[in-house]
Amino acid sequence: MRATVRDVAALAGVSPKTVSNVINGVVPVRAETRERVESALAELDYVPNMSARGLRNGRSGNIALALPDLSTAYSAELARSFVELAHERGWAIQLEQSGNDPHREVELVSRARTHLIDGLILNPTLLSKSVVAGTAELPPTVVIGEVEPYGVDQVHVDSQGAAREMTEHLLATGHRHIAIMGGSDERWRSATSLLRMQGHREALEAAGLAVDPALNLVATQWTPAAAASELSAFLDRLDRTGGALPDAVFCFTDAMALGVLHVLAKRGIRVPRDMSVAGFDDIDEAAFAIPALTTVGFDKRAIADAALSALARRIADSHAPASDIVIPHRLVHRDSVAQRE
Amino acid sequence: MRATVRDVAALAGVSPKTVSNVINGVVPVRAETRERVESALAELDYVPNMSARGLRNGRSGNIALALPDLSTAYSAELARSFVELAHERGWAIQLEQSGNDPHREVELVSRARTHLIDGLILNPTLLSKSVVAGTAELPPTVVIGEVEPYGVDQVHVDSQGAAREMTEHLLATGHRHIAIMGGSDERWRSATSLLRMQGHREALEAAGLAVDPALNLVATQWTPAAAASELSAFLDRLDRTGGALPDAVFCFTDAMALGVLHVLAKRGIRVPRDMSVAGFDDIDEAAFAIPALTTVGFDKRAIADAALSALARRIADSHAPASDIVIPHRLVHRDSVAQRE
DNA sequence: AGCGAGCATTACATCGTTGGAATCGGAGCG
DNA sequence: CGCTCCGATTCCAACGATGTAATGCTCGCT
Numbered sequence: 001m002r003a004t005v006r007d008v009a010a011l012a013g014v015s016p017k018t019v020s021n022v023i024n025g026v027v028p029v030r031a032e033t034r035e036r037v038e039s040a041l042a043e044l045d046y047v048p049n050m051s052a053r054g055l056r057n058g059r060s061g062n063i064a065l066a067l068p069d070l071s072t073a074y075s076a077e078l079a080r081s082f083v084e085l086a087h088e089r090g091w092a093i094q095l096e097q098s099g100n101d102p103h104r105e106v107e108l109v110s111r112a113r114t115h116l117i118d119g120l121i122l123n124p125t126l127l128s129k130s131v132v133a134g135t136a137e138l139p140p141t142v143v144i145g146e147v148e149p150y151g152v153d154q155v156h157v158d159s160q161g162a163a164r165e166m167t168e169h170l171l172a173t174g175h176r177h178i179a180i181m182g183g184s185d186e187r188w189r190s191a192t193s194l195l196r197m198q199g200h201r202e203a204l205e206a207a208g209l210a211v212d213p214a215l216n217l218v219a220t221q222w223t224p225a226a227a228a229s230e231l232s233a234f235l236d237r238l239d240r241t242g243g244a245l246p247d248a249v250f251c252f253t254d255a256m257a258l259g260v261l262h263v264l265a266k267r268g269i270r271v272p273r274d275m276s277v278a279g280f281d282d283i284d285e286a287a288f289a290i291p292a293l294t295t296v297g298f299d300k301r302a303i304a305d306a307a308l309s310a311l312a313r314r315i316a317d318s319h320a321p322a323s324d325i326v327i328p329h330r331l332v333h334r335d336s337v338a339q340r341e
Numbered sequence: 342m343r344a345t346v347r348d349v350a351a352l353a354g355v356s357p358k359t360v361s362n363v364i365n366g367v368v369p370v371r372a373e374t375r376e377r378v379e380s381a382l383a384e385l386d387y388v389p390n391m392s393a394r395g396l397r398n399g400r401s402g403n404i405a406l407a408l409p410d411l412s413t414a415y416s417a418e419l420a421r422s423f424v425e426l427a428h429e430r431g432w433a434i435q436l437e438q439s440g441n442d443p444h445r446e447v448e449l450v451s452r453a454r455t456h457l458i459d460g461l462i463l464n465p466t467l468l469s470k471s472v473v474a475g476t477a478e479l480p481p482t483v484v485i486g487e488v489e490p491y492g493v494d495q496v497h498v499d500s501q502g503a504a505r506e507m508t509e510h511l512l513a514t515g516h517r518h519i520a521i522m523g524g525s526d527e528r529w530r531s532a533t534s535l536l537r538m539q540g541h542r543e544a545l546e547a548a549g550l551a552v553d554p555a556l557n558l559v560a561t562q563w564t565p566a567a568a569a570s571e572l573s574a575f576l577d578r579l580d581r582t583g584g585a586l587p588d589a590v591f592c593f594t595d596a597m598a599l600g601v602l603h604v605l606a607k608r609g610i611r612v613p614r615d616m617s618v619a620g621f622d623d624i625d626e627a628a629f630a631i632p633a634l635t636t637v638g639f640d641k642r643a644i645a646d647a648a649l650s651a652l653a654r655r656i657a658d659s660h661a662p663a664s665d666i667v668i669p670h671r672l673v674h675r676d677s678v679a680q681r682e
Numbered sequence: 683a684g685c686g687a688g689c690a691t692t693a694c695a696t697c698g699t700t701g702g703a704a705t706c707g708g709a710g711c712g
Numbered sequence: 713c714g715c716t717c718c719g720a721t722t723c724c725a726a727c728g729a730t731g732t733a734a735t736g737c738t739c740g741c742t
Contacts, residue, residue: 015692020730050457051395055697060392060457062403062435070424071625076417083411083438094403095436097424110620115393116401116457157731161729210602215689262629284412288565290631345698356722361700371720393698396727 003044012040023048023084060116063311066096068125072223072255073283079191081150082121088254089308091118100123101116125190140314142307147191153310155303155325159192162296162329163199164249169331171207174340175248175276178204179234181227181260182252183216196252196280215246223258227251231263247340254279254286258295261336265290270337282332292334302327344385353381364389395418401457404652407437409466413564413596419485423462425677430649432459439465460652466531481655483648488532494651496644496666500533501668504540504639507591507619510672512548515681516589516617519545520575522568522601523593524557537593537621549587565600568592572604586615588681595620595627598634603678606631612678623673634674639670 005016005023012019014037021027023036029037040046054060065082083093094117119140122325124147130309142153169176180200184193201211217234219226231249238245251257264271270289271277279286282297306325313320346364347359353360355378362368363378370378381387395401406423408416424434435458460481465488483494511519521541525534532613542552558575562569572590592598598620605612612618612632620627623638647666654661 005730006406016728017693018691021691024730028690033690049396049728051392051401052697053391053730054457055396055699055727056729056731058697062457065436070421071414071418073412073414073417073626076414077412079417079420079436080411080438092437095406095420095424095434097421116395161503224626228629248487250444253723258626258629262631262633265631278736284625285414285565287597288569288599290601290603290606346700347698357698358700358723359721362721369720374720391696394700395699396729397699397701399727412718607687 003046004049004136005046008037008040008044008046011044011292012036054116061090061118061181062092062094062116063119063121063308064096064117066098066120066122068098068123069221069223070095070097073285074253074255074281077283077300078123078304081301082308085301085304085308089312091308104199113314119315121307121311125192131217134301140311140318142311142314144303144307146195151322153314153323153325155307155310155327157230157296157298157303157327157329159195160199160202162280162298163196163250163252164203165199165331166280166296167200167203168206169210170248170250170276170278170337171203173276173337176209176340177212177215177244177246177249178250179215179217179246180250180252181217181219181256182222183218185216185218188218188220193252200250214243217249219256222253222256223255224255224262226259227256228259228263231260235263235267245269245275246339248278249275250278252280252290254281254283254289254293254295257295257336258285258289261289261291272336276337276340278337287334289336291336294334294337295332296329298327298329344387345388345390346387348366349378349381349385349387352385352544353377363433388619395457395592403433403435403457404460404462405437405458405464406436409439410561410562410564411438413594414626415594415596415622418624418641419464419645422642423649426642426645426649430653431532432649437476439463460656462648462652466533477669481652481659483651485644485648486533487536492663494548494655494664494666496648496651496668497641498637498644498668498670500536501540501543503621503639504537504591504593505544506540507621507637508541508544509547511589511591511617511619511678512544512550514617514678517550518553518556518585518587519589519591520556520558520587521591521593522558522560522572522597523563525669526558526559527559529559529561533568534593541591547617555584558590563594563597564566565596565603567600568597569604576604576608586610586616589619589678590616591619593621595622595624595630595634595636598627599630602632602634613677617678617681619678627673628675630677635675635678636673637670639668639675643668 005019008019009016014033018029018033019037021029022034050061063086065079067078069075077340079095086093119142121142121144123144142155146154146156146159167178176256180197182193183197184190185330204211217230219230249260251260257277260277261271264275264277277293279293279295282295286293286295306327310323310325346360350357350360355374359370359374360378362370363375391549404427406420408419410416420436427434458480460483462483462485464485481595483496485496487495487497487500508519521538523534525531525536560571574663590601592601598618601618602612605616605618610616618634620634620636623636627634627636647668651664651666
């Protein structure tokens with residue numbers, strides 16, 4: 001059996017509480033006593049029982065990380081940073097998947113209590129104001145990504161600004177017919193998508209160009225497969241109608257850009273010579289795409305760090321004002337965008 | 342505050358234990374009483390406190406999933422399946438990263454007890470027999486991947502057989518100088534790598550060919566970046582010495598294949614015309630590589646399912662004989678391997 | 683030596699749940 | 713009518729850690 005504080009106390013010749021004091025280090029303990037206890041701890045290989053500790057002080061040491069689709073590279077990179085940084089703070093990460101299912105998002109928020117969660121980090125795609133507001137008792141929650149501000153702590157990049165910059169860059173390099181992959185329409189919409197569309201539109205309008213709705217490609221999932229199939233359908237449509245190719249595709253995630261690059265390569269459309277492609281996220285694979293992907297980069301570790309800090313603050317003081325932390329981004333210039341004549 | 346069994350009991354006019362009996366359903370409860378309790382449960386929106394339950398009966402409902410590198414696509418896909426399937430069994434997944442650090446692997450195994458873990462699913466790269474054997478009290482553990490059999494439940498694909506088949510396929514399509522990416526040598530080794538090398542060697546020898554150690558490319562991490570840099574160094578070496586290009590590269594993971602494809606594209610070495618490339622894992626991105634990657638596919642969901650079943654069995658009966666489940670694989674033929682005349 | 687101050691340590695109770703033993707109530711039997 | 717028996721329910725204790733209040737100890741000062 002595992003050693004308990006009682007065992008350690010007996011071995012060190014002190015009371016259980018003194019052992020607890022040594023471990024937690026808040027109450028002062030005489031140096032000599034501490035030493036005895038510590039060697040007893042080591043000898044018995046004591047590991048605290050988190051259930052008991054959690055029961056006593058209401059903390060489990062677990063926080064949930066809920067991501068929309070765990071199988072994407074972006075999720076993986078984010079999860080990695082979270083696990084590493086949470087560890088440094090003595091937290092373990094419980095992984096949850098929200099899917100693109102709004103019911104699941106609601107359930108996660110309301111049922112988070114089931115599994116000993118001290119806090120919840122949520123990356124919603126669809127979560128709307130009412131969902132969170134409607135829940136009486138929310139666990140301490142930090143939202144990654146951009147949603148309507150509803151008084152919850154948020155950490156995110158400036159999607160709108162970044163999209164505007166990328167489109168400005170495409171315009172500056174001579175592109176005039178820029179398709180977007182991952183747009184929203186009446187069939188499918190997400191907060192992130194809308195913001196990136198908005199930034200894109202702003203850049204176009206500032207340049208005196210109109211938004212062409214035919215160039216808004218909607219992917220119901222932000223995966224390579226969905227993007228590939230959407231782009232194929234689009235190109236087929238162009239073939240039939242004899243429409244002109246766009247000179248660039250701005251993909252709202254790198255994952256979709258990979259699907260786009262694949263389809264273009266397969267059809268003999270050369271990137272960037274015939275068409276430029278830009279992404280968003282700067283996932284590890286982006287640098288190894290063919291050609292290397294020009295994209296919007298930001299520090300995923302910084303997101304995790306900021307989110308965990310915000311969560312720690314929220315747990316400590318549930319009435320603190322909601323924070324809204326913006327993680328800086330930058331355009332990462334690689335080889336998939338070329339200067340047009 | 343959250344409602345407790347006491348609150349529910351008071352509302353239903355019964356004792357706490359009766360409430361517990363209703364919830365757990367092992368001890369018979371009169372239908373009329375059960376109804377009263379159940380409506381009280383619903384009214385108070387009772388959620389059991391898992392810390393207390395865990396303290397009482399030693400179960401937390403959490404299992405740990407420890408993967409070597411969480412940022413890879415393969416890890417992400419696996420994690421996704423695990424999270425989904427674990428949920429169906431009422432478990433939550435706690436994510437851990439073992440890195441390629443053997444100390445960390447040891448620590449995970451021995452310290453797993455810290456965080457209320459009912460079981461551990463471990464995907465070791467380096468874990469050796471002694472590590473697990475040396476630990477006095479192992480939590481119920483299932484190993485994903487192939488390691489020396491040391492009496493622990495295992496779930497894995499037949500790496501050796503799959504590698505042999507892939508090399509046979511490359512030989513059958515006329516390749517004669519096959520480099521491997523992800524091999525082991527005195528500097529770096531992993532069980533998986535050694536098995537795949539072994540399968541590769543068997544195929545070569547069966548065809549009467551010798552293994553050329555110069556074609557064994559070692560990547561200290563199985564990432565696109567490491568593979569790209571290793572391949573670049575190799576090609577530079579060939580340039581200097583005027584050696585002949587291999588006609589194929591068999592990458593021991595798809596992630597590395599992506600790095601390899603990128604380097605080849607950048608150097609103008611056409612795939613598959615000048616050189617074939619094969620992978621292993623069939624990650625989602627493999628179908629969207631340029632060209633689409635020929636690889637070894639297997640059902641990641643089946644791995645998760647088998648591992649969870651094995652773990653459930655192990656938790657129920659810690660003395661059950663160790664199982665060794667082999668997940669079937671298949672060659673997935675795409676466009677990165679061509680017939681050499 | 684005596685006394686209080688102040689720090690180190692202990693005893694006890696408690697967190698919420700659930701095994702196990704004890705108890706209660708009602709049905710069945712002599 | 714009383715007794716047994718059995719199923720349903722209750723009571724009690726325990727899981728392990730820790731906050732609180734009480735106690736013990738040492739030291740310095742007179």
